[in-house]
Structures are given as C-alpha cells and as structure tokens.
Amino acid sequence: xxxxxxxHPAQPRIEPRPMPAAMHxxxxxxFGERFSTAATVREQHGxxxxxxxxxxxxxxxxxxxxDEVAFVVRQAAAHAVPVIPFGVGxxxxxxxxxxxxxxxxxxxxxxxVVALNAEDLTVTVQAGVTREQLNREIRSTGLFFPIxxxxxxxxxxxxxxRASGTNAVRxxxxxxxxxxLTVVGADGEPMRTGTRAKKSxxxxxxxRLFVGSEGTLGVITEVTLRxxxxxxxxxxxxxxxxxxxxxxxxxIQIIQMGVPIARCELLDANAIRGVNRHSKLxxxxxxxxxxxxxxxxxxxxxxxxxxxxxxxxxxxTEFQWATTPEERTRxxxxxxxxxxxxxxxxxxxxxxxxxxxxxxxxxxxxxxxSIAEAEASGIPYWIVGHVGDGNFHLSYLFDxxxxxxxxxxxxxxxxxxxxxxxxEGTCTGEHGIxxxxxxxxxxxxxxxALAAMQRIKRALDPQNIMNPGKVLAV
Amino acid sequence: xxxxxxxHPAQPRIEPRPMPAAMHxxxxxxFGERFSTAATVREQHGxxxxxxxxxxxxxxxxxxxxDEVAFVVRQAAAHAVPVIPFGVGxxxxxxxxxxxxxxxxxxxxxxxVVALNAEDLTVTVQAGVTREQLNREIRSTGLFFPIxxxxxxxxxxxxxxRASGTNAVRxxxxxxxxxxLTVVGADGEPMRTGTRAKKSxxxxxxxRLFVGSEGTLGVITEVTLRxxxxxxxxxxxxxxxxxxxxxxxxxIQIIQMGVPIARCELLDANAIRGVNRHSKLxxxxxxxxxxxxxxxxxxxxxxxxxxxxxxxxxxxTEFQWATTPEERTRxxxxxxxxxxxxxxxxxxxxxxxxxxxxxxxxxxxxxxxSIAEAEASGIPYWIVGHVGDGNFHLSYLFDxxxxxxxxxxxxxxxxxxxxxxxxEGTCTGEHGIxxxxxxxxxxxxxxxALAAMQRIKRALDPQNIMNPGKVLAV
Numbered sequence: 001x002x003x004x005x006x007x008h009p010a011q012p013r014i015e016p017r018p019m020p021a022a023m024h025x026x027x028x029x030x031f032g033e034r035f036s037t038a039a040t041v042r043e044q045h046g047x048x049x050x051x052x053x054x055x056x057x058x059x060x061x062x063x064x065x066x067d068e069v070a071f072v073v074r075q076a077a078a079h080a081v082p083v084i085p086f087g088v089g090x091x092x093x094x095x096x097x098x099x100x101x102x103x104x105x106x107x108x109x110x111x112x113v114v115a116l117n118a119e120d121l122t123v124t125v126q127a128g129v130t131r132e133q134l135n136r137e138i139r140s141t142g143l144f145f146p147i148x149x150x151x152x153x154x155x156x157x158x159x160x161x162r163a164s165g166t167n168a169v170r171x172x173x174x175x176x177x178x179x180x181l182t183v184v185g186a187d188g189e190p191m192r193t194g195t196r197a198k199k200s201x202x203x204x205x206x207x208r209l210f211v212g213s214e215g216t217l218g219v220i221t222e223v224t225l226r227x228x229x230x231x232x233x234x235x236x237x238x239x240x241x242x243x244x245x246x247x248x249x250x251x252i253q254i255i256q257m258g259v260p261i262a263r264c265e266l267l268d269a270n271a272i273r274g275v276n277r278h279s280k281l282x283x284x285x286x287x288x289x290x291x292x293x294x295x296x297x298x299x300x301x302x303x304x305x306x307x308x309x310x311x312x313x314x315x316x317t318e319f320q321w322a323t324t325p326e327e328r329t330r331x332x333x334x335x336x337x338x339x340x341x342x343x344x345x346x347x348x349x350x351x352x353x354x355x356x357x358x359x360x361x362x363x364x365x366x367x368x369x370s371i372a373e374a375e376a377s378g379i380p381y382w383i384v385g386h387v388g389d390g391n392f393h394l395s396y397l398f399d400x401x402x403x404x405x406x407x408x409x410x411x412x413x414x415x416x417x418x419x420x421x422x423x424e425g426t427c428t429g430e431h432g433i434x435x436x437x438x439x440x441x442x443x444x445x446x447x448x449a450l451a452a453m454q455r456i457k458r459a460l461d462p463q464n465i466m467n468p469g470k471v472l473a474v
Numbered sequence: 475x476x477x478x479x480x481x482h483p484a485q486p487r488i489e490p491r492p493m494p495a496a497m498h499x500x501x502x503x504x505f506g507e508r509f510s511t512a513a514t515v516r517e518q519h520g521x522x523x524x525x526x527x528x529x530x531x532x533x534x535x536x537x538x539x540x541d542e543v544a545f546v547v548r549q550a551a552a553h554a555v556p557v558i559p560f561g562v563g564x565x566x567x568x569x570x571x572x573x574x575x576x577x578x579x580x581x582x583x584x585x586x587v588v589a590l591n592a593e594d595l596t597v598t599v600q601a602g603v604t605r606e607q608l609n610r611e612i613r614s615t616g617l618f619f620p621i622x623x624x625x626x627x628x629x630x631x632x633x634x635x636r637a638s639g640t641n642a643v644r645x646x647x648x649x650x651x652x653x654x655l656t657v658v659g660a661d662g663e664p665m666r667t668g669t670r671a672k673k674s675x676x677x678x679x680x681x682r683l684f685v686g687s688e689g690t691l692g693v694i695t696e697v698t699l700r701x702x703x704x705x706x707x708x709x710x711x712x713x714x715x716x717x718x719x720x721x722x723x724x725x726i727q728i729i730q731m732g733v734p735i736a737r738c739e740l741l742d743a744n745a746i747r748g749v750n751r752h753s754k755l756x757x758x759x760x761x762x763x764x765x766x767x768x769x770x771x772x773x774x775x776x777x778x779x780x781x782x783x784x785x786x787x788x789x790x791t792e793f794q795w796a797t798t799p800e801e802r803t804r805x806x807x808x809x810x811x812x813x814x815x816x817x818x819x820x821x822x823x824x825x826x827x828x829x830x831x832x833x834x835x836x837x838x839x840x841x842x843x844s845i846a847e848a849e850a851s852g853i854p855y856w857i858v859g860h861v862g863d864g865n866f867h868l869s870y871l872f873d874x875x876x877x878x879x880x881x882x883x884x885x886x887x888x889x890x891x892x893x894x895x896x897x898e899g900t901c902t903g904e905h906g907i908x909x910x911x912x913x914x915x916x917x918x919x920x921x922x923a924l925a926a927m928q929r930i931k932r933a934l935d936p937q938n939i940m941n942p943g944k945v946l947a948v
Contacts, residue, residue: 119730120833162675173673175682176650191922197831198863199647200900201636201686203907203915203945204927208649208682212675229732256593258703298772357671359594389672426674433677441677448665452934453678459933460926471677 011053012094012435012469016101019058023079027061027103030071034062045104048091050436051350051400057084057098062106066182066190066221072105073219074188080463085215087128087157092353093434095161095214099469105219107156113137114222122179122196124224127156143227146171149430150336156220162212164430166335169388170262170294171228173430175211182222183210186461196224214432215467217460231294235304236322236331239291239311240284244268244371246314247287248364251387253310255360259303263292264388270345271338271382278341279334284318290335335384342382346397352409356420357391357429366423370394370416377408391429433471441472485527486568486909486943490575493532497553501535501577504545508536519578522565524910525824525874531558531572536580540656540664540695546579547693548662554937559689561602561631566827567908569635569688573943579693581630587611588696596653596670598698601630617701620645623904624810630694635906636686640809643862644736644768645702647904649685656696657684660935670698688906689941691934705768709778710796710805713765713785714758718742718845720788721761722838725861727784729834733777737766738862744819745812745856752815753808758792764809809858816856820871826883830894831865831903840897844868844890851882865903907945915946
C-alpha cells in the first residue's frame with residue numbers, strides 16, 4: 001500500500017465552486033419549481049448511504065429529458081460549475097457528496113420506458129427507471145432484467161456504478177448487460193454510445209467506459225439493456241453449514257464444477273440474527289447459503305442435485321427448498337433487508353460495508369482472515385456475500401462519535417483491501433470508488449493505469465465539472 | 475450516410491514518417507537479428523487478409539517480452555515514429571497496413587502461458603499465444619477457452635479487435651472474456667488494466683477500452699482470460715432448410731425462446747458448394763444451420779429437442795447429428811475452411827467480406843434484402859453467419875483488376891451498412907474498423923461519440939504513433 005490510509009470517517013475537505021447568479025437565473029427560468037435551493041432538498045441530494053455526513057449541493061434540478069440535462073450541463077460548462085447526477089441516493093461510498101459544490105441533477109423523474117423490443121430481448125429506458133419498475137413494466141412479455149444490487153436503484157445509477165449483486169454469478173454485471181447509453185458529455189452534447197446489435201467491433205467501447213465512471217465523465221440519461229426470458233423453472237434453497245469455511249468451500253466447488261447457479265449468497269450467523277429479528281424468520285443462526293437455480297424443470301433439478309451433494313460433503317444440513325414464488329420472495333426480501341436488519345443490531349450506529357472481491361480459490365483465505373481480524377477488534381460486524389463471484393461484504397457497526405472505533409474500522413478495511421490486492425483481487429467488487437476508495441484505487445491500479453484514467457478524465461472533462469473529486473484526483 | 479462512400483479497393487494514401495538512423499541503430503543494437511528490414515519480412519507484416527495491397531512497415535521487430543515492447547515504443551515515442559502490433563496477420567479490414575510507415579512489432583514469439591489458475595477458471599498468456607495453442611496447453615485441466623473467430627489468431631490480436639466468432643452466441647465476445655490486460659502505452663510505460671477478480675467496480679474500465687482499440691491506444695502484451703469447464707456433453711447437428719428465410723426464422727425463434735445454444739451458424743448454398751468441393755463433403759447444397767449444444771447429457775438432449783421442433787415448424791429437414799468428436803471436428807473444420815473454400819469458387823479473385831450485425835428480429839430483413847442486391851449485381855457471393863448473434867458475412871468474390879466490379883462491391887457494402895444502421899445495428903459485428911470502415915464508423919457513432927473517441931485517442935496517444943490512420947482520424 002503506497003498511499004496513506006484515509007482518515008476515516010473524517011469528512012472530506014470541501015472546496016465549493018459557487019454558481020454565479022446568471023446560472024441560478026437561467027436554471028430557474030427554464031425549470032421553475034423543478035429548480036430548488038431548499039435546504040431539505042439539497043441535504044437529501046448531498047448524501048447517499050455512505051458513512052459521511054451530507055455535503056449538500058448548491059441547488060437541485062429535476063430533469064425530465066436528455067435535452068433538459070444537456071441544458072443544465074451546458075450552463076455548468078459555461079460557468080465551470082460541478083454537476084452531480086442523482087438517482088435514488090443508494091450509493092455507498094460518498095459518490096453524491098457535493099465536495100466542490102455545484103448542481104445535483106435529479107434523474108428520478110426520467111422514469112419512462114422508451115422502447116421495449118421484446119423480440120430482440122432489449123429495452124431502452126430513461127435513466128431514472130428503477131430495476132423494480134422495469135421488471136413490473138415488462139412482466140407481460142415473459143422477460144426480465146436480472147441485475148439486482150439489493151436497493152431499488154435507478155438503472156442510470158446502476159450503470160454509472162457498474163452495479164452487480166445477487167444474480168451476477170449467472171448473468172454478469174451492468175458491464176455485461178448494457179448494450180448502449182445516451183450520455184450528456186461535459187460539453188453538454190448528448191451522444192449515443194452503441195446500437196441495439198448484440199455485439200459490435202465498431203471503435204472504442206464508450207459504453208463500457210461510461211459504465212462504472214460514477215458520473216465523472218458524463219451524465220447517463222438513457223440505458224439500453226439486455227433482457228432474458230423468464231426461466232421455465234426457478235427454485236431457491238437454503239442450507240446451513242457448521243462453519244463459514246464449509247459454506248465457502250461448497251461455493252468454490254459449485255463454481256469450479258461449472259454449475260450455472262443463478263444466485264449463491266452467504267450470510268453469517270450475525271446477519272441471520274438480524275434477519276430473523278427484522279423479518280420474523282426462524283432461520284438457524286449459523287452460516288447459511290441462500291441459492292437460486294434457473295432453467296428448465298429438469299435442468300433446475302439437475303443443478304440442485306449437484307449442489308446438494310457438494311453441500312453434504314462439506315457438512316451442509318437443513319437443505320430447505322422454496323419453490324413457490326411466495327416462499328422465494330420471503331427469503332429474498334429477508335436477504336435484501338439484511339442491511340437494515342443488521343443496523344438494528346446496534347441502534348444509533350453507522351455501518352461501514354467492505355467490498356473486496358478475489359479469485360474464487362482465494363475466497364476462503366480472504367474471508368477467514370477478515371473474520372479473525374474482525375473478532376479481534378471487538379467491533380460488531382456481519383457478513384453477506386455474493387460468494388459465487390468471490391465478492392463479500394463484511395460490514396462493521398460502529399459508533400461514529402467514537403474516534404477510536406471509527407479509526408479502527410478504517411484500519412480493518414485497509415487490511416482487507418491489502419489482502420484482496422495480495423490475493424490478485426480488487427478493492428471493490430461492486431460498490432465503486434466514490435470518495436472513500438480513491439486511495440485504494442491508487443494502490444490497485446498502479447501509477448501507469450491511474451495516469452491513463454487521469455488522461456481520459458481530463459480529455460473528456462477538461463474543466464473537471466463532472467462529479468469532481470470522485471474516483472480519481474486530477 | 476453523411477460520409478462519402480470510400481473509393482474501393484483504392485489503396486489508401488501513404489504518408490510515411492521515416493525512422494531516423496538513431497532509432498534504426500538502437501533497435502538493431504538491442505534486437506540483433508530480431509530486427510529486420512528485409513523486403514519479404516516487411517511485406518508480410520504490411521498486410522492481413524484484407525482487400526488491400528500490402529503497405530510494408532519500415533522495419534519489423536520480433537519481441538519476446540513486455541520489456542522489449544516497452545523499449546520499442548519508447549524509441550518510437552522519442553522519434554515520433556508509428557508502431558503497429560502484429561499477431562498472425564489474419565485481420566480483414568486493413569488494420570496492418572503501415573500507411574504512415576513505422577515499425578511493426580511482431581508479438582508471435584511471445585507465446586508463453588504465463589499463469590494458469592485452473593481452480594479460478596483463469597489463465598494469463600502472452601499476447602502471441604494463439605487460441606488453438608491455448609486450448610492444447612490447458613486440455614488436461616478440463617477447461618477451455620471458447621472464443622473462436624475461425625482463424626487461429628493470437629489472443630492479443632483477438633483482444634485488440636474484440637473478436638468473437640462461432641461460440642459468441644453462448645459465451646460472449648472477447649469483451650466478455652478478458653479479465654485484464656498488460657498494455658504498453660504510447661509513452662512506453664506498461665500498465666495492468668485489471669485483476670484476476672471476476673468483477674470489479676474500481677475506476678474506469680481500461681480493459682474494455684483497450685479491447686477493440688485495434689492497436690491505436692497501446693500494445694497489448696499479456697491477456698488474462700476467463701476459462702470454462704469443458705461441457706459434460708457436446709452435440710452438433712446440421713439441418714437443411716427450403717430457404718435462407720426459413721433458416722433465419724428458425725434461428726430467431728431459438729434465441730427468443732432462450733435456448734442456450736452454443737453455436738448457430740448459417741451457410742448458404744454457395745458456401746456449401748465451396749465447402750463440399752474443398753472438404754470432400756456431400757452436404758445438400760441448400761441453406762443449412764450448423765448448430766452445437768453444450769451442457770449435461772440431459773440438458774443437451776433437451777436443447778436439441780426444442781431446436782429440432784422449431785426447425786421442423788420452418789420446414790427444416792435432414793436433421794443430422796454429430797456426437798463423436800471426430801464427426802464434430804470434421805464439420806467445424808469444413809466451416810472454418812469455408813473462406814478458403816469459397817475463394818476457390820472464382821480462382822484469382824479477391825474477397826470482400828461484409829460484417830453487419832443487427833438486432834435478431836431484423837435479421838431476416840437484413841439478409842433477404844442483401845441477397846436480393848447481391849443477386850441483382852451478378853457478382854459471385856456466399857454467406858456464412860453467426861446468425862444467433864444477428865451477425866452475418868455476405869462475401870463478394872470480385873476481380874480486383876476490374877474497376878467496375880470493385881466499385882460495385884463497395885457500393886453493395888455501403889448499402890448493407892446503411893441498412894444495418896437503419897435497423898439499429900452496427901457496421902461491424904466482429905471484423906473491426908481498421909482502415910476500410912473508418913467512414914462507416916463516422917456514420918454509426920455520430921459526431922459527439924466520435925469526438926469523444928478522438929479526445930480519448932489524443933489523450934492516450936498525443937503523438938499519434940499507435941497504429942496511426944486506423945479506426946478514426948485525429
């Protein structure tokens with residue numbers, strides 16, 4: 001680790017670039033009541049689910065079209081004022097803090113499905129459509145969009161942060177499921193980054209460059225996505241293990257054998273305790289794998305049998321099936337609420353979720369050492385993980401007013417990241433860099449790759465107005 | 475179409491940037507006999523399988539390590555001399571022509587598997603390893619690398635051109651299967667663009683930016699790839715159809731139903747004629763789908779039954795199975811040799827392969843109209859297509875000495891591209907832009923996206939020394 005670990009959760013330094021009166025007036029004239037400088041609105045747009053206190057933008061604009069976004073960005077470019085795109089505010093690493101002031105572009109009212117092409121398994125949506133809304137709107141077609149980061153995030157936000165989540169082990173991440181984007185560049189010009197063709201070799205892959213760029217290269221206003229036929233059969237199962245290690249080794253073997261499992265989630269005993277209490281369940285309070293299988297009736301049965309055998313070899317017990325949609329929904333709702341459930345284990349605390357991802361063969365080592373450190377620290381924690389991808393979240397519940405605890409949590413996070421890099425993994429599987437992980441990115445990328453990213457940033461955003469102060473320093 | 479169609483196959487304008495004596499000496503001193511200015515060596519490195527005559531580089535360097543590539547690029551940067559990476563020379567759109575002179579970096583001797591991590595389903599290879607070599611070297615692990623563009627290309631070249639081919643319908647393209655790259659940037663500094671983790675949200679996706687950049691942003695020297703467990707069962711089948719349209723409609727329905735078919739290739743009667751003659755086969759000379767299924771024994775059976783039923787509904791007959799490896803190899807070898815087989819249909823001719831890709835629902839329209847135009851032109855052609863992806867190659871056999879024929883072929887190509895763009899598709903599914911499709915990229919990307927690509931090019935290669943004059947003009 002070259003960079004000094006960030007002091008944490010020290011608030012970032014704030015260097016506002018004020019919006020001139022002319023810009024205020026231009027935005028107010030165009031947007032009327034959809035331009036707001038009210039304290040509560042600004043406050044709500046200046047934070048996400050990160051450990052930081054809010055840093056409000058100077059104003060918020062609620063846009064309803066690409067043209068409107070382009071108008072705002074042209075104003076921002078003319079006055080060298082930052083713009084920060086906002087979806088539902090579910091980001092975890094401080095992406096939304098207005099550390100250099102500027103205007104928040106709220107895209108949540110861009111909530112229209114623009115073009116559904118069911119016969120091509122594609123859909124184009126405005127950036128503010130959420131994943132749950134999309135799946136509701138396309139239900140009658142027999143298709144679905146699988147990427148599920150837990151939160152009911154907007155698809156623009158999911159693209160901007162390269163989201164993944166529980167289904168990624170089978171369906172990939174946003175990187176794999178965005179066909180094309182409409183992006184408003186830093187000069188206020190909208191561009192289209194691809195077509196609806198399933199593949200293309202036409203020039204630089206701008207789509208993949210904007211996916212995961214966290215608003216620092218442009219504002220995503222429309223997203224064209226791949227859809228999938230709803231599987232003929234879906235089956236979910238839970239299985240309890242004598243140890244985390246046994247659950248992880250089961251996962252490793254499932255992946256190595258090529259079982260096309262659709263979801264493979266680990267919850268530790270602490271997470272289960274929270275879930276049981278919050279969702280009124282009675283799951284055994286022991287390490288648990290929550291799995292889902294998609295396919296034909298026969299295919300699902302075949303996958304399940306293979307997995308059941310592997311699990312038994314590792315001491316897995318209590319293999320319970322949930323085949324009805326209601327049972328499955330109950331389990332996945334509990335899983336998705338585990339974050340809020342766990343927060344209640346230590347009322348008034350803040351949560352710092354780590355997010356390393358390593359090659360699958362290194363997963364047991366990565367988790368075991370992290371648990372040993374967490375136990376030694378005495379700070380309450382719980383674990384959920386998309387373990388089929390080698391990605392897990394060890395989340396600390398800490399008292400933000402206790403400087404010692406806060407520093408200890410960051411020290412533990414640094415150790416986890418160092419370990420992940422040593423094991424040929426990454427500092428973030430899916431939460432992104434935001435504000436919090438900029439130092440980690442420096443270590444992970446190395447100077448030459450970081451310099452390439454900085455050159456790209458300067459080339460596409462010469463005034464540094466697109467979500468400045470995030471991802472990388474320029 | 476805004477851009478005037480390129481005159482074709484008019485040779486490109488050549489504007490050499492000569493290599494100073496100091497650079498000649500530095501390269502000769504370091505590389506000895508691996509530095510060559512021999513006419514035959516230069517000639518061989520100045521062309522691929524494109525319609526153009528060779529435009530030889532000023533010299534060729536055979537590198538064996540990333541450090542050596544870095545040395546060459548630092549020399550090139552110091553003297554503002556172009557570098558053109560070279561694998562096996564199988565590119566189709568003029569990628570290798572030294573239109574601004576410079577040095578060809580031959581990577582074929584970088585043919586070492588650097589790290590095989592079978593338990594993680596990953597492998598890192600030097601850029602000169604070919605796909606067939608890789609699959610030979612990893613055979614004992616029970617894993618394979620599926621991407622198969624036909625030619626036994628290098629994995630560096632396949633990454634650089636975002637190759638795909640016959641297995642892409644199931645396994646995706648190079649975009650989906652490269653985890654990380656080592657790239658020597660235009661300043662001669664090597665960088666690593668990712669880790670071995672299966673997913674990451676750490677910063678800009680440099681991996682995907684270099685994949686498909688055709689040597690214009692840097693020289694790829696190492697490639698980390700995803701591998702897959704060899705399927706438990708593999709089965710191939712051929713089925714003959716009363717018309718191209720029936721074969722295409724069968725394909726569309728297979729994809730829409732979500733059958734996880736591994737390969738779905740169309741050959742028209744002309745292609746079959748060539749294949750029969752060249753490979754001593756007796757296939758019915760009618761439109762044919764060549765399909766492959768991967769999975770468990772039961773899964774493959776299930777897929778095959780579903781496909782057989784769809785095919786029958788569209789008048790498919792002569793469903794023939796090839797379940798032994800020998801039979802399958804015979805069929806796929808014939809398919810892969812269809813290019814050379816077809817060339818023999820009109821001895822002494824040149825071949826211009828088109829490469830449009832459209833959303834699957836538009837495929838029938840796209841192929842049917844193209845065939846009507848081809849028939850009207852009277853120029854011999856044949857069709858093979860990765861139709862499961864909406865991608866097909868209508869290839870013209872023309873007399874390069876006949877200016878009228880050559881111009882007619884390009885006119886037909888332009889019409890196909892226009893049609894593909896109108897149908898929301900792309901001018902190139904997999905062959906890339908190279909020299910030939912630069913005008914088409916202008917039309918497809920539009921001014922704002924093209925400007926973004928140009929900014930990226932200028933930022934990462936300010937002296938325009940990385941394969942200059944390809945992909946886009948700066």
